[in-house]
Amino acid sequence: METVTWCKSAPAPHASVVPKAGHMTMSGDRIIALLDMDCFYVQVEQRAEPETWGRPCAVVQYTGGGVIAVNYEARECGIKRGSSVPDCKSKCPNIRLFYVPELRGKADLTKYRNASSEVFDVLLTFDPNLVVERASIDEAFLDLTDIIHSATRSFDHVSVAGVSVAGTDHSLHDLMSAVSEEDERLVTGSQIVNLIRDQVKEATNFTCSAGVSYNKVLAKLCAGFKKPNGQSVLPPSSLNAVFAQTPIGKVRGLGGKLGQELKVQFGIETMLQLQKVPKYLLEAAYGQKTSHWIRELGNGNDNEPVTSRIVNKSVGSGKNFNGLQKMEEVRYWITQFASEIIERLTQEKNTNGRMATNVTITVRHAKKQSFSRTIPLKEYNVQTVTQDLEKELIPRLTKDGQHLLQPIISLSLISGKFTDNQTKRAVHQTPRIDSFFSTGDPIASSSTSEPLVPQDLGEEDDSQDSCIEVVPTSPVSPPQRRGFFYRKTLELVRSGSVS
Numbered sequence: 001m002e003t004v005t006w007c008k009s010a011p012a013p014h015a016s017v018v019p020k021a022g023h024m025t026m027s028g029d030r031i032i033a034l035l036d037m038d039c040f041y042v043q044v045e046q047r048a049e050p051e052t053w054g055r056p057c058a059v060v061q062y063t064g065g066g067v068i069a070v071n072y073e074a075r076e077c078g079i080k081r082g083s084s085v086p087d088c089k090s091k092c093p094n095i096r097l098f099y100v101p102e103l104r105g106k107a108d109l110t111k112y113r114n115a116s117s118e119v120f121d122v123l124l125t126f127d128p129n130l131v132v133e134r135a136s137i138d139e140a141f142l143d144l145t146d147i148i149h150s151a152t153r154s155f156d157h158v159s160v161a162g163v164s165v166a167g168t169d170h171s172l173h174d175l176m177s178a179v180s181e182e183d184e185r186l187v188t189g190s191q192i193v194n195l196i197r198d199q200v201k202e203a204t205n206f207t208c209s210a211g212v213s214y215n216k217v218l219a220k221l222c223a224g225f226k227k228p229n230g231q232s233v234l235p236p237s238s239l240n241a242v243f244a245q246t247p248i249g250k251v252r253g254l255g256g257k258l259g260q261e262l263k264v265q266f267g268i269e270t271m272l273q274l275q276k277v278p279k280y281l282l283e284a285a286y287g288q289k290t291s292h293w294i295r296e297l298g299n300g301n302d303n304e305p306v307t308s309r310i311v312n313k314s315v316g317s318g319k320n321f322n323g324l325q326k327m328e329e330v331r332y333w334i335t336q337f338a339s340e341i342i343e344r345l346t347q348e349k350n351t352n353g354r355m356a357t358n359v360t361i362t363v364r365h366a367k368k369q370s371f372s373r374t375i376p377l378k379e380y381n382v383q384t385v386t387q388d389l390e391k392e393l394i395p396r397l398t399k400d401g402q403h404l405l406q407p408i409i410s411l412s413l414i415s416g417k418f419t420d421n422q423t424k425r426a427v428h429q430t431p432r433i434d435s436f437f438s439t440g441d442p443i444a445s446s447s448t449s450e451p452l453v454p455q456d457l458g459e460e461d462d463s464q465d466s467c468i469e470v471v472p473t474s475p476v477s478p479p480q481r482r483g484f485f486y487r488k489t490l491e492l493v494r495s496g497s498v499s
């Protein structure tokens with residue numbers, strides 16, 4: 001990464017207009033990052049065919065299917081996720097299209113999962129004080145609080161070149177002159193994340209982007225601001241400027257029905273407008289607990305811990321159909337999904353010593369018509385799982401045991417509730433964000449009735465799988481001490497000699 005020297009004699013441009021932060025109570029003590037790989041599946045394919053770097057490329061799922069990942073060169077031609085193959089070829093004649101391999105009649109994501117493991121290997125070996133939580137196949141939350149406080153390492157040499165301050169025209173250099181305590185820690189966090197991104201690139205040849213802020217919601221929000229290969233920091237002082245431009249649905253936790261409902265109910269669009277909805281109106285609509293949580297989000301507050309977890313909370317497999325008609329077809333596909341899941345669960349058992357204890361099947365008949373059933377996973381045996389699930393499904397799906405009462409457009413299996421000690425302990429300690437919602441709250445009901453996204457229909461994202469498991473707790477409790485590294489960075493920032 002390019003290094004820019006920031007000289008004491010040359011004050012940072014616009015420094016005076018960066019408002020000083022004064023929101024320590026609001027922002028808390030943590031420094032959190034979200035790291036997201038750029039056009040991940042495409043990079044995995046391009047790395048295997050290096051002559052395609054710099055050329056427009058996309059990854060297509062199934063022959064005749066749609067595009068699921070698009071590199072930035074192809075985005076310039078107007079190609080988007082969901083574009084058809086003919087559309088890609090007409091808009092971008094020199095596009096290189098890669099096809100997701102298939103196994104058991106469905107997408108085989110093994111190579112992308114393996115590439116993901118390479119990235120996580122870098123994160124896990126970066127520093128013992130770094131807390132890493134897998135958020136999806138190509139995303140990780142990082143809690144940097146402990147590294148920033150620890151005296152064991154110095155990141156003084158690391159550049160912040162190219163890091164932007166969200167909601168402003170400023171570079172991070174400008175923020176460095178604002179010298180509030182929190183901003184200093186955000187600067188340090190940004191340096192660390194810059195270094196991590198360099199190391200990911202060096203080890204894997206993949207680029208990624210990142211957001212650094214003081215909680216998960218804000219880190220995730222600003223991670224998308226400088227894509228590809230860029231990084232943003234969101235200090236408390238920028239919150240309102242950013243929220244003024246942030247559609248409600250873009251915020252983690254508000255992307256679904258609840259966000260939609262808030263918009264309609266209050267006639268609002270942005271997070272800043274949400275912040276201004278009177279407390280009594282929110283309470284009248286959502287009750288005390290939910291409205292409290294919404295108001296906290298509106299103020300940019302989010303206490304969800306970053307959990308030291310790199311293994312998946314669940315393992316899933318599924319597929320969309322034009323309309324299955326026969327029980328025999330359902331049986332066939334359940335066997336395929338169960339085979340894949342059991343293969344992966346066995347791998348997981350061998351690698352991490354964990355075993356899943358339940359399996360959930362989700363059946364979708366039409367767009368809004370679906371149901372799920374969860375049964376115990378008695379043994380890692382495809383036949384047993386298939387038979388057990390069939391027993392659950394037959395009375396609901398068919399009268400004669402052969403023909404389905406209604407066609408099925410999607411089937412998925414997901415297995416989880418792992419029996420490892422860490423998860424068990426965590427389940428008792430930390431409530432999921434959903435637990436803030438009383439029964440009947442819109443988000444609570446939507447998370448149980450919404451079918452899980454089958455793995456070959458979209459990214460394998462734990463946030464989608466998480467309705468079957470409680471998010472484990474974080475081992476992080478922000479230490480109060482100020483370490484050598486912190487003091488050193490502060491000195492350098494104040495003297496203007498950080499480069």
Ligand code: TTP
Nearest residue numbers: 037038039040041042068069070138457458459
């Ligand atoms: P994303 O991180 O959403 O997207 P991306 O990495 O392709 O692009 P960006 O640079 O904007 O982050 O998803 C990561 C991978 O997950 C993506 O490369 C392909 C896969 N994926 C699907 O297969 N289907 C989907 O609907 C989504 C959202 C992702």
Ligand code: CA
Nearest residue numbers: 036037038138
């Ligand atoms: Ca990505």
Ligand code: CA
Nearest residue numbers: 036136138139
């Ligand atoms: Ca992602």
